[in-house]
Amino acid sequence: MLYHEKRVRKAGYSIVAGIDEAGRGPLAGPVVAACVILNEYSFSNRVDDSKVLSARARDRAYREIINKSIYSVGIVNETVIDKVNIYQATARAMEMAVRKLKKTPDILLVDGRIKLKLPQKKIFITKGDSISLSIACASIVAKVTRDRIMERYHDTYPEYGFRKHKGYGTRQHKAALIDHGPSPIHRYSFKPVRASKRDMQNKKEKETAGL
DSSP states (O other), X not given: OOHHHHHHHHTTOOSEEEEEEXXXXXXXXXXXXXXXXXXXXXXXXXXXXXXXXXXXXXXXHHHHHHHSEEEEEEEEOHHHHHHXXXXXXXXXHHHHHHHHOSSOOSEEEEEXXXXXXXXXXXXXXXXXXXXXXXXXXXXXXXXXXXXXXXXXXXXXXXXXXXXXXXXXOOHHHHHHHHHHOOOTTBOTTSXXXXXXXXXXXXXXXXXXXXX
């Protein structure tokens, strides 16, 4: 998983950062991006695309990553997502993560093809979280950070089951939307949330009318 890191170092770039995000698809909560500059490339825990790791494996890798890197995260909440759309919100989160780093990278290895308004040279890598160690580390940091945010939201809105599905559109989550309507942290621009809000309003209007 070091092919891209070795290639850019050979080209003269010394400070290499990997960037990835978590949370583009959920119906609730923020999108989180992470940027990671590795101080060393040897890990005792498995580092891979965060989606293929168990929650326990991600947590173990996360602890090791933050001890062996310079890292930062960018968080853009659901209000901004609704205002600018999820693509633009993801770009903002990634840009925020890079700007918050305590060290300025020479080059950015970016998962996917999100256009970023940053001065550094960028290499966009499809499925980068499975083929670049720096991006895989960013994937894990972003995922663990977002999951912890959603677990805290579960304490405030337990009826939606955020601790279990982290805001993704599971059957349980969609059933909770039907029963309770959307919460303040739902993404109202996403179709299932819009539909549940409309259905809840119709239900209340019928109840008010005595139907």
